[in-house]
Amino acid sequence: MTELKRKLSDWSVWYCNYLTSYNWRTRRRAYLDSVGRCCDGCQDNWADVVHHRSYQTLGHEPDSDLEALCHDCHARRHGVPLPRAANDNNPLQLKFRYAGEG
Numbered sequence: 001m002t003e004l005k006r007k008l009s010d011w012s013v014w015y016c017n018y019l020t021s022y023n024w025r026t027r028r029r030a031y032l033d034s035v036g037r038c039c040d041g042c043q044d045n046w047a048d049v050v051h052h053r054s055y056q057t058l059g060h061e062p063d064s065d066l067e068a069l070c071h072d073c074h075a076r077r078h079g080v081p082l083p084r085a086a087n088d089n090n091p092l093q094l095k096f097r098y099a100g101e102g
């Protein structure tokens, strides 16, 4: 396993744990309530996922880094590379497998 793959897998484990943490669940619910639970993508469905536009601010996400989406719109967000170019020096910026949440 390369150093980069190891870093990325450590980070994925940490991120999965974060998504199930009390802090994130509280933050996520408050954000959904604040935007009225409507999907930011299609404006048509109920939002049931809070997507991270940036993974640089995990743990203290400002609202501007979050996006309330339905499952379809969320899957589309992850179907394209993350906004910043993937960079071998920063595993957080690499596209990672869509896990259904976050």
Ligand SMILES: [Zn+2]
Binding pocket: 039, 040, 041, 042, 043, 044, 045, 069, 070, 071, 072, 073, 074
């Ligand atoms: Zn949608």
Ligand SMILES: [Zn+2]
Binding pocket: 050, 051, 052, 074, 077, 078, 101, 102
């Ligand atoms: Zn997402």
